[in-house]
Amino acid sequence: AQSVSQHNHHVILSEAASLELGCNYSYGGTVNLFWYVQYPGQHLQLLLKYFSGDPLVKGIKGFEAEFIKSKFSFNLRKPSVQWSDTAEYFCAVKSYNTDKLIFGTGTRLQVFP
Amino acid sequence: DAGVIQSPRHEVTEMGQEVTLRCKPISGHDYLFWYRQTMMRGLELLIYFNNNVPIDDSGMPEDRFSAKMPNASFSTLKIQPSEPRDSAVYFCASRTAGETQYFGPGTRLLVL
Numbered sequence: 001a002q003s004v005s006q007h008n009h010h011v012i013l014s015e016a017a018s019l020e021l022g023c024n025y026s027y028g029g030t031v032n033l034f035w036y037v038q039y040p041g042q043h044l045q046l047l048l049k050y051f052s053g054d055p056l057v058k059g060i061k062g063f064e065a066e067f068i069k070s071k072f073s074f075n076l077r078k079p080s081v082q083w084s085d086t087a088e089y090f091c092a093v094k095s096y097n098t099d100k101l102i103f104g105t106g107t108r109l110q111v112f113p
Numbered sequence: 114d115a116g117v118i119q120s121p122r123h124e125v126t127e128m129g130q131e132v133t134l135r136c137k138p139i140s141g142h143d144y145l146f147w148y149r150q151t152m153m154r155g156l157e158l159l160i161y162f163n164n165n166v167p168i169d170d171s172g173m174p175e176d177r178f179s180a181k182m183p184n185a186s187f188s189t190l191k192i193q194p195s196e197p198r199d200s201a202v203y204f205c206a207s208r209t210a211g212e213t214q215y216f217g218p219g220t221r222l223l224v225l
Contacts, residue, residue, distance in 0.1 A: 042218070043204060043217060043218045044156075044216040046215070090156065099144060099161065099163065099168065100146075100158060100161065100169070101146075101158075101214055103155070103156050106155060
């Protein structure tokens, strides 16, 4: 069965620190990849997505992610985090032979001023 | 576009009562998904529809849960009878084929 792994369950950073959140998936075929963010008490919002083309994808609020097909990875990065980035981050994968998004378990990010 | 609309935003009910959650997908979207989010189990897909037809309901916990989509602009998720373990945030999401999935604001359900 397809799966998505987010190995960092809880990350604590100070403002201005760099961020990298890991995401690995198990499906070997063509995939669409997503990162969603959920701010406290809110719904999931799209941060960025990869469908095809340049494997380095830029999203909102200074986030970017790199698709490395050989490693089945889609890690999220931000060079300098802010207190307002405190949220939960979900990686999600959709393969071409299914309608469903497979979500990772999420990474809770806490940024302290 | 107003995005995915869900109602109510908050629901508090007593065990044994019927609960109905409502969702209006983004206009033109032909896929609709119902999710449940809890601290213990994270984000779970309950059921999804394509062109108003239920495609996969394998995530529905048990017979107490049912979902309908009578038309392209409305879906309901019903719990009857409700139990305290059903307390969660229920999200609805929609998309078109091959495109990004958008989530609604969620319904926060508390069953006492």
